[in-house]
Amino acid sequence: MSATPVPLTRELLPKLVTTLREGYGLAALRADAIAGLTVAIVALPLAMALAIASGTTPDKGLVTAVVAGFLISALGGSRVQIGGPTGAFVVVVVGVINQHGYDGLVLATLMAGVILMAAALLRLGQWIKYIPEPVVTGFTAGIAVIIFSSQIKDLLGLSMGAVPAEFIDKWPAFWFARDTVGVAALVGLGALALILGLRRWAPKIPGFLVAVVLGSVAAFALGLPVETIGSKFGGIPDHLPMPVMPDITWVKLRTLLPAALTIAFLAGVESLLSAVVADGMTGRRHRPNAELLAQGVANTASALVGGLPATGAIARTVTNIRSGARSPVSGMLHAVFLLLFMLGFSGLAAFVPLAVLAAVLVVVAWNMSDAGRFLHALRTAPISDRVLLLTTFTLTIAIDLTVAIEVGVLLAAVLFMHRMSESVAVSDSGEQPGLAKGLPAGAALYRIDGPMFFGAARKLLDVLDRTGGAPRVLILDMNAVPMLDATGADALSTLVARAAKRGAHVVMAGVQRQPLGVLRGLGLRHRKGPVIFTADIARAKAEAKHLLSEGSGTSAGGSPASGAD
Template identity: 60%
Template sequence: MDPRAGLTAFTPKLFTVLGEGYSLSRFRRDAIAGLTVAIVALPLAMALAIASGASPDKGLVTAVVAGFLISGLGGSRVQVGGPTGAFVVVVFNVIAQHGYDGLLLATLMAGVMLIVAGYSGLGSLVRFIPQPVVIGFTAGIAVIIASSQVKDFLGLAMKVVPADFIAKWAAYLGAMGSVQSVTFAIGAGSLALIMVLRKLAPRWPGFLIAVVLAALIVALFHLPVETIGSRFPDLRSGLPTPALPDISLAKIQAVMSSAFTIAFLAGIEALLSAVVADGMIGSRHRSNQELVGQGAANIASALFGGLPATGAIARTATNIRACALTPVAGMMHAVFLLLFILFGSALMAFVPLAALAAILLIVAWGMSEHHRFLQLLRMPNGDRILLLLTFGLTVLVDLTVAIGVGVTLASLLFMMRMSATVEIASDGRADQLDEEGDEIGQRDALPEGVEVFRIDGPIFFGVANELLDTLRRIGRTPRIVILRMRRVPLLDASGVTTIEEIVRQAASADTQIIFSGLRPQPEAMLDRVGLGARSGRAILCEDYPAALRIAAAIVAAPRSGAHLN
């Protein structure tokens, strides 16, 4: 690998674009785009923080600190980061189990994990996460987010909302008699306004307009609606002083699984967002540097008392539509939010929680990707089961369990399908072309006492035993067994162990194994277990005709009467 290419892969896109030349006109466009995104991110950051069980200022701090670093140190030209809906479930559970200090430690650990993953070159692995798993847990998170907003949207008189999905809805149904009509009207009006603006004026900041209008109505008419100020009377303004969370071995062990989940979600969502951005602007992000930037941003967010952060697809798309050119746009979005924290945070107290609930219902609907969900339901049974299982586990059990089971099941499903594509055949048509392009049937001119098998596909642990069983079903003991392997691209440890067992049993039966047409990787694997060309235990031929010539030359040799078994 070219050292310069490796260095470029870990260079933030900001450094690259500044090296290309950065003019005042480009800065003006980036600043306007940053302001546009900040207007969208302002109410969203507050709403996501409240839904996560934290105060709204935590969401704004996250958007400022992490948002600035995600753009400044990431591998995408236009990525915008901050708190996202994917973290709501995880953050809420971590705070409930380990307190806010436990969340800060988990976020800090997740940042370290992301940096290690980036420098380990794991950024490209996102493409191996199957769509049914991604859509399943994303839709599951959307359902949980929407469910968490019912109390604030309807104004239900509930002191405690259960965390469990079924218990939560049972509690909601039990409290339906306490619906506050004024609160519901504010929430429903905000929801309707956002939907209408998206339809008629999609470029307008619907979230911010709905929040400001709802706050004005509540304040002017002194409506009995719960606001940010009434729920969080002691909100702080400005950025807090950075500090390390409480760190101990016991606490690290307690939040380890949560840290892994945060790192996994941050990496997946950031890289998916970067891929979407690439398609919109015709660029290409640096996936490993993107993970490094995400890691640094989450470490900084934890030090400032913020929430986990990642690349946000909706805010990134807004940034692109606002004609952003470089990562400076995302950094300016953080600067504008910082100005609000410094000079306008007192205005947060007037925002009705029902309006923020309406925003999160819209976010949940967007996260659900219902079109893709319905599309996957029309796929084969394996994909449908994978989708529904991941979705169900996310909603009813735990996000970590859903991810683990989903990825494991997807891997098993893939291996099962791969094993079904592997063919071990002893027959062949007379008009079939061999490896050299000659018309020759596999069994044409086959000497007496010689058997031949053509293997198509990788020999891995999913098909290794099938190969052994096929050879055991020969019935009679051949003098020579030719294994045609030109169409075998891969031989794993289980496969080569099985082949070694075949060679061992063949030797005890006085049967010679000949391999023909080996590719470099399978040949190297055979050499590792002592079956190379110089081992004397098997014969390696360049092609099938050469194997036939060697078989014909030795078929008349005397032999014992043992069998392959």
């Protein structure tokens, strides 16, 4: 008996509502406030750094973290998810801004939000889990390499023109500018060493924030000639912008659709991956479609206030959990604290050296790369998974993230179909002596093991060619065929038709419900030649004996009497 479908309204119900229904007291609020403050301290420098790496101004990152972060927690399907700008979007955002300007990015983000909401209403949240891990690992590691490469100029204070957009052109340009390493390198590398040191020996201390504060104080106090947020961007505003609808035309919608689909894909994948990580740490279960809906609303709202794409952030979510978060309120408070920082301390952000933010992003890139998993996969994974991993990784770096995802998913599907087709076995009674017992002369028996889909149909068409003396009755044991698609059914139809031309009958034994439904739907039994269905092999052999004892039996084009159906 199939399980009762869950109503869509329940699938889309925010975890915040569930939490409040269970009861929410002062102790939970206190725990969530501490966790929210802790995450806000981590997110503050990160949001600015990610915005700058994306080719825009630091305030865009803060606005995104405040607006989208609040909505992702308030409406999401996870109790402890933290949302905001993430490194996964950096490459896409840079590309969209370079090609279509910031207005194009805003519209693409708005479109992505609508796509995510539609995906939630269509219940596509469960389908994200079918994206192969080598694809996710490959493009994530590729993005990490690109982010790292984009920070070398600021980290080392290189005096050079515009950094080349293409990855393969960046490193030669850095090499040619190696003699221009400036004082900023001391600040950037010092901040990097401080972050790594605190992470190793004092992991509870917010290394990012400490590095930003100390690096800013050192650069200001010593009067170091380093580029800062103030010198490059003029500081950040002390208020949130008012919502503005972007200019929408059909031409822009068509042009930006590929970018919007990529943003929606990344937002969906990363948010649900983050939610799965959170489930593993908390023992809870998230609602994937509610999470997609929240991502859609959050990205739509972020676009309306001129923000960046947003999604669930794994590192900040883990920090939230380890800080004692109990409910989505912690994520909402994290956004509120960020807003308070923005309103009260925006003037101080002007003194933050870009070299320090580059150090922050170098650490983010290393964390994103998940180098341990990447190298482990290269050592131990099947060769097909290694090919998939390296292909996605290489395409992400050398060509384009969108191309990498498309090729990666397509290649994964082809490899999966190949593996599935290889798993389908067609064996005759000679290969399995137990099947030959009781088989009458003039009959041949073949057993099919595995799902019959278009990737494996060729094996089925080879069956009749392997029967040698053209048996008058061909028995197919289909008890181990759980699934049959249209191509597999067509292959069966072709086999039956070819048998009919030889004056032979086909008996199908033990056909399961789904394959039987497909065959009946195609009318195979009545219009495609002489075929009989029996409940099991014993009855199929008995039916074969009956047909052979009748001599010519039913005419090749007729409809024979049915066995057990």
